[in-house]
Amino acid sequence: MQRGTPSDQRPTDVYFFATCLVDLFCPEAGMDAIALLEREGVAVHFPQDQTCCGQPAYTSGFADQARSVALKQIQLFPNDWPVIVPSGSCAGMMRNDYPRLFADQPELQAQARALAGRVFELAEFLLNVLQVKWNERVQDRSEPVTVAVHTSCTARREMGTYEHVHALLGQLAGVKVVTQEREAECCGFGGTFSLKLPAISAAISDDKADAIKASGAQSYVSADCGCLLNIRHTLEKRGDALPGKHLATFLRERLSTPDDKS
Amino acid sequence: MAVSELKFVPASEFKQRTGAAVADPHLRRSFRTAMDYLMAKRAAQFPDSAALERQRALAEHIRKYSLSRLPDLLEQLERQLTANGIQVHWAENGEQANAIIVGIAKAHAAKLMVKGKSMVSEETELNAAMEAAGIEALECDMGEYIVQLDGEKPSHIIMPAIHKTKQQIAKLFAEKVPGASYTESVDELIGIGRALLREKFMSAEIGLSGVNFAVAETGTLCLVENEGNGRMCTSVPDVHVAITGIEKVVEKLEHVPPLFGLLTRSATGQAITTYFNMISRRRQPGERDGPKEVHLVLLDNGRTQAYADEQLRTTLQCIRCGACMNHCPVYTRVGGHAYGTTYPGPIGEIFSPHSMGLATTHALPTASTLCGACAEVCPVKIPIPELLIRLRGDATHPASPGHAPLAGQGAAASLLMNVVWGAWATVYSRPALYRAVTWLATRLRALTPPIQSGWTRSRTPLKAARRTLHEELARRRGK
Numbered sequence: 001m002q003r004g005t006p007s008d009q010r011p012t013d014v015y016f017f018a019t020c021l022v023d024l025f026c027p028e029a030g031m032d033a034i035a036l037l038e039r040e041g042v043a044v045h046f047p048q049d050q051t052c053c054g055q056p057a058y059t060s061g062f063a064d065q066a067r068s069v070a071l072k073q074i075q076l077f078p079n080d081w082p083v084i085v086p087s088g089s090c091a092g093m094m095r096n097d098y099p100r101l102f103a104d105q106p107e108l109q110a111q112a113r114a115l116a117g118r119v120f121e122l123a124e125f126l127l128n129v130l131q132v133k134w135n136e137r138v139q140d141r142s143e144p145v146t147v148a149v150h151t152s153c154t155a156r157r158e159m160g161t162y163e164h165v166h167a168l169l170g171q172l173a174g175v176k177v178v179t180q181e182r183e184a185e186c187c188g189f190g191g192t193f194s195l196k197l198p199a200i201s202a203a204i205s206d207d208k209a210d211a212i213k214a215s216g217a218q219s220y221v222s223a224d225c226g227c228l229l230n231i232r233h234t235l236e237k238r239g240d241a242l243p244g245k246h247l248a249t250f251l252r253e254r255l256s257t258p259d260d261k262s
Numbered sequence: 263m264a265v266s267e268l269k270f271v272p273a274s275e276f277k278q279r280t281g282a283a284v285a286d287p288h289l290r291r292s293f294r295t296a297m298d299y300l301m302a303k304r305a306a307q308f309p310d311s312a313a314l315e316r317q318r319a320l321a322e323h324i325r326k327y328s329l330s331r332l333p334d335l336l337e338q339l340e341r342q343l344t345a346n347g348i349q350v351h352w353a354e355n356g357e358q359a360n361a362i363i364v365g366i367a368k369a370h371a372a373k374l375m376v377k378g379k380s381m382v383s384e385e386t387e388l389n390a391a392m393e394a395a396g397i398e399a400l401e402c403d404m405g406e407y408i409v410q411l412d413g414e415k416p417s418h419i420i421m422p423a424i425h426k427t428k429q430q431i432a433k434l435f436a437e438k439v440p441g442a443s444y445t446e447s448v449d450e451l452i453g454i455g456r457a458l459l460r461e462k463f464m465s466a467e468i469g470l471s472g473v474n475f476a477v478a479e480t481g482t483l484c485l486v487e488n489e490g491n492g493r494m495c496t497s498v499p500d501v502h503v504a505i506t507g508i509e510k511v512v513e514k515l516e517h518v519p520p521l522f523g524l525l526t527r528s529a530t531g532q533a534i535t536t537y538f539n540m541i542s543r544r545r546q547p548g549e550r551d552g553p554k555e556v557h558l559v560l561l562d563n564g565r566t567q568a569y570a571d572e573q574l575r576t577t578l579q580c581i582r583c584g585a586c587m588n589h590c591p592v593y594t595r596v597g598g599h600a601y602g603t604t605y606p607g608p609i610g611e612i613f614s615p616h617s618m619g620l621a622t623t624h625a626l627p628t629a630s631t632l633c634g635a636c637a638e639v640c641p642v643k644i645p646i647p648e649l650l651i652r653l654r655g656d657a658t659h660p661a662s663p664g665h666a667p668l669a670g671q672g673a674a675a676s677l678l679m680n681v682v683w684g685a686w687a688t689v690y691s692r693p694a695l696y697r698a699v700t701w702l703a704t705r706l707r708a709l710t711p712p713i714q715s716g717w718t719r720s721r722t723p724l725k726a727a728r729r730t731l732h733e734e735l736a737r738r739r740g741k
Contacts (some may be wrong), residue, residue, distance in 0.1 A: 018731045020690070024700050025724060027731035034735075046735050049693035057683050059632055061654030065687035072691045153633035186591045190631025197629060198716025199281040203290070203595045204631070205720060233721035 010130065013043045015083045017073070017119075019090045020052035021225040022246075029225060029246035033086040033122050036252055040130045044084075047076040053085075055093040058101065060192050067101055074098065074111050082129065083119045086248050087224045088155025091121040096158060121155060123164040123223050123247060133171070134255060140172040142254050148180045148217035150187055150208070150231060152224035165223050165247055172254050180215040182207075189230035205234045213242065223247040276602070276625035280592075283600040289425060290595060296424045297587075297594040303531025304585060304639070320520050322643040325579035328512045332569065335478040335511045336560065342481030346543045348556045356386030359561050363388060363470070363503055364395045366557055370501055372397055372467035376459075378485070378492035379403035380472030381419050381582060382505050382561055385604045385617060388470070400466070402459050402491040404452060411438050417598030419605055420529050420584040425597050459491065469495035469553070473506035474581070475521060476558070479514050483558065485539040486525060488532075493539055502553040504541070508560050509569075509578035521581055524641035528583040564616035567668060573652060577612050579642040584609075586636035586646060592629050601626065608636035612649045615656075620670030624657035700730045 014037060018030040034044045050073060058066035073094070077083055085091035098112040126132050134140075147169065155161045169175050188194070188204025208231060212220050222228040225246060232244045245253075283289055308314040328335060340350045353359035359382075367375060375392060377383065377399055389410070392399035401410040405422035409415060412434050416422030423431070428446050435454055436444040442454045471492055475484040483504050485492050496502045512518060526532045545552035568574045587593045587607030598606035603614045603623070611626040627650045636646040657674040661667035689699050703726040710725045717724060729737075 023731045024703060024726050027727045027729060027734055030731040031734060046731075048697070048732060048736065051690040051693060051696045054690070057686060059651055059654070060683070061651060061656075061658050062679075062683040062687075063655055065683045068687045069690040072693070153631070153635070157634040157638050184635070186631045186633035186635070188591065188631065190633070193628070193631050195716040197277060197280065197592075198719045199277075199284050200592055200595060200629070201631075201716070202720030203284040204591045207595075229724065230721070233717075233724065236722040237718075237720055 011042060011082055013045060013079070013081045014125075015077050015079075015081055016044050016046045017050055017053075017076075017083050017085045017090070017094070018046070019085060019087045019225060021229065022086060025229060026225045026246055029086060029248050032246070032252035033084070033248035036122075036126065036248055036255070037084065037130075039255070040126075040132060042130070045081070050076055053090040053093040054101075055090060055097075056191055058093065058097060063101065070098055070101055070112075071108065074108070074115055077115060077118075080118070082125065083115065084122055084125050085119060086122040086246065087226070088121045088152045088159045088161050089224050089226060091119050092154040092158040095119045121159055121161045121164075121223065123168055124159070124161045127164045127167055132168070134168075135171045135173065138255055140174040140254050142174055144174040144176065145219055146176045146178050146217045147250070148178055148212045148215045148220040149183075150180075150212070150220060150222040150227050151183075152222065152227050153186050155223060156184065161223070165221070168247070168251065169221075172251075175254065178215045178217045180211040180217070182211060187227045187230050189226050191226065194230065202234075205230055209234045209238065209240070213240065217242075219250075220244045221247050221250045276600075276629070279602065280596045280600045280629065283596040288427075289597050292425055292427060293594050293597050296421070297589075300531065300588045304528055304588070305531075307527040307531050307533060317520065317524055318641055318643055321524050321581075321641050322579065324512065324517045324520060325581070325642045326576075328517070329509065329569070329575055329578055331513065332508070332511065335513055336508060338478040338513075339476055339481065339511050342478060343558060344481075346481045348481065348483075348542075348544065348558055351557060351559045353386075353559055353561045353563075355563050356388075356561070359386045359505060359559050359563075360388050360391035362559050363505070364391055364397070366501065366503055366555075367392070367397050367468050368395065370467050370555075372501070374462065374466040375399045375468045375470055376462055376466040376491075376495050376499065377401050377403075377406070378469070378471040378487065378495040379406055379422075380470060380505055381416075381604060382472055382507055383470060384416060385563065386505070386561065388505075399470075400459075400462055402462070402495060403487075403489060404455055404491075407455055407459070408434065411435075415599070415604070417606065418584060418587060419582055419609075425599065459494075463494045463498045466495075466499045468501040468503060469497075469499040470503050470505065471496050473504050473510055473558070474525065475518050476506060476511045477513075477515050477518060478511055481542055482515065483541040484518055484522070485541065486522065486535050486537075487539070488530075488536045490537055493537055496539060496541060497552055500553055501555045501557070502541070502544075503557045503559065505559040505561060507578075508562055508565050509580075521642075525581050525583050528585040528639065528641045564618070564669070568613075568616045570666065574616070574649065576644050577616065577649060579644050580609055580613070581642060582609075583641055585639040585641065589635040589639050591631060591633060591635065596629075601629075608646045608650075609644075612644070612646060612653065615653055615668065615670070619673075620653070620657050620668055621673040622670070624670065624674035627651075627653040627657065697730075697732055700726075701733060704729055704733070 022030045037044050054066035054069040095116045102109040102112045151162050187208040188201045194201040343350050351362045389399045401407045408423040417425040432446045435442045473483045474486045526535050544556040568577045590607050593607035603610045614623045630650050632647045634647050656668050660672045707726045714723050
């Protein structure tokens, strides 16, 4: 799905939905995503009452529990501003699954649909809506680096945001993206799958870690915190120090200028 | 012949069985190599993704249309086949189907049945039933022959012996095939099989086949194959029995080519198979060959349960190409036997709960990361991840009001899981409580347990950040 708005309708305000994983395990990725939005002149609003999109319960077959959590999130964004999510997986839940979740409640479904229409994954929003052109404005002065990209399965197959990350990285002169073997394959996380069937999850995750290592990349990025944590902690267990970053952190670090650091 | 060693794995053993499978480096390597090969062959057949999308949309439409008229089309098929001289039988379950086929064989005093490849006959465990009736049932598809020789079941719906190496097959033939000496030459191995099977085709009184598409309008049974054994089984013996699931019917002959083209490309990366058989009649007066009697057994075995529910009905769109298995990160690592069901992989995870009930299959829908690779390659666009989520819910909950319960509905219901998800919903739907709990987690990060259930089996422990994003941003605003 390609979404975008003409540049004269560039939003001045956006909501930020951090996701529960970013909130508790990667808050720096959330701060960096907000910084990236703010440096484009957008005011970022963070409703303090947000928790989780509800996906863990939904994919485990506990739809009622997912609904009760999703219902709270739907009510958090009263103004007609875009809702930016630094995760293809959680954005996919809000965009595609919320309307399904409320299929039996027309009024709530209408609300869910209205929200779904303004949910954006971070990379998609930066590229298509804000239409960032970093290569024209800033110089990527950091050391040249090679990176492997892991795109979450939801981002790739449900949100269609695979090219967006590559396009953003392509705007940074010093960044060279290297391809890993079976790049389109899942990292093995799968949410509660990693706890329910840990042996299979470990086998898939180890193969992904092997592929990223074998690519020779100096670093890896993912726009999804779930995959990132899975790959990071798998590598760490193997005693491997290959650094991995959330896309937002990677971009913010590369684009940092002295006045950004305030 | 011991065909029943690899009987179905109870849900309680599913985890152990798959755990053992991923720990087997030999199995891992053989599946990885074979699946990479099949994925590359398929991809080479679809260079134009826009064209593929158009073909998939058409195929999906044909399957949905056919299913929307299923009862009518089945009646039309029966009328037309009967008019063509083909006898039609209906079976509610595998036992009935087997009894029908055993009955036909006995009526002809058959001692030997030669079998073309048929997954539905695997589903009904026909071989065991024939054996019990004192009739030899011999698999003639090379892959099926190999697994039958070794007392196994297929590990893949298209390539039954894909889990075996050339060396294993060489050893198996040398041990089990009379007169065969050890050779690792694939051509020689196939030669051994061919010579043996030729004899059997000539002496069998009855031949069995599956059906890929049954055309209602013309009363035609279409059979897709590469080895020619399907044609032998359906034309040399005096009696031909075809068996298929009730979902395989399409209305018109013109509905077949779009499905056929996607089936072979998706399955084996072939633009067309070596053989495509269209069977519409038995031998006619004056004709020199062909069976004197043709039968079709139409099997339900849980299909009407899937049919009755609009969402679950999409399961029946399947044309059995196996692409979902080849592309599944789980199947490619555990192989087909670990599932313990006739149909392994993603399609098995959504079909087996209907054919076998959720009581014994409720673990299958959990064997997925929901990555969506299956749905992406499915030629008829079955939304497999959505169905897996649906079945996870059906396995753990009673049927919702207005919905008929599935067989085994709620079999995996657990008080513990209800408590866990109930507690989760309580915390995550109360923002103040959520902030308090996550705040506490950050303050207790020094106490992070070194063992975290399945997570730390292959990963370092997850540790909360020093401050949540909520807290960071609240502080920033307070400045």
